[in-house]
Amino acid sequence: MGLIFAKLWNFFCNQEHKVIIVGLDNAGKTTILYQFLMNEVVHTSPTIGSNVEEIVVKNTHFLMWDIGGQESLRSSWNTYYSNTEFIILVVDSTDRERLSITKEELYRMLAHEDLRKAAVLIYANKQDIKGCMSAADISKYLTLSSIKDHPWHIQSCCALTGEGLCQGLEWMTCRTGVR
Template sequence: MTTILKSLASEDITQVTPTQGFNIKSVQSENFKLNVWDIGGARKIRPYWRNYFENTDVLIYVVDSADIKRLEETGQELSELLLEEKLRGVPLLVYANKQDLGNAVTAAEIAEGLGLHNIKDRDWQIQSCIAIEGKGVKEGLEWACKNIKRK
């Protein structure tokens, strides 16, 4: 997510390191000003994720398409997130990142592995992307903006 977020904010993405805690950026897209929380995925900080769910309008979940070994684990984490009361009905965008790598699986395969087709309680979209090139990133964000529920 860090590379995607920096790309959307038109920041340098040549020296990106994994998020250890969280980053907050404001991004302008369409007619929206989005305040985006980039929360690190390290196992030890996952219990703290729920501290950031209040007033969430869209959930953006990034999957490393080349790390097929972690697909089951990330699918379990996503399933738990979708059960959170504060995230009920919140639209879900899944970025299938790193599509440029030779061992990457397709967005359709990731959707299948995550069981996205079984999600019936919210709008969802999977978007292929190559964050370091910006490919697919804006398309995903456009979908997210169109699917934010007005409160």
């Protein structure tokens, strides 16, 4: 009964769900955000600070914070964590050299008190590039199967074409009434 009430409440109240989009620089975070918003590719430059946009999917409102991923900015990510329901971690599937840094950042976030109830969507971006790692390879390297206290999902995608992005949003939308 509680789940039904929560879904009805969300439907009638158009509750906003806070999302942070994180990942290393050049992973495709901003491209994904604007693909959600305008369904087209926009020319981006490295994000200093953050971009914020509201995305509506099936009456579900997501307030998405795209946070800069340069090394000098990552220490400030935690200032965005308060009231976050979803983490979108964007991984550059061609960047094998820095996957260990992505893993460190992911587990640092998951250990943070303000994110203890956050669900995690991992986008394995740049799947259109020959020789990229598959979502399964990335999942294995990040040891996602060891994450027991956060719902998570990994989704192959290509930010430039939008392929795979809707499936990730669908997973998030389905989770909004579950909390």
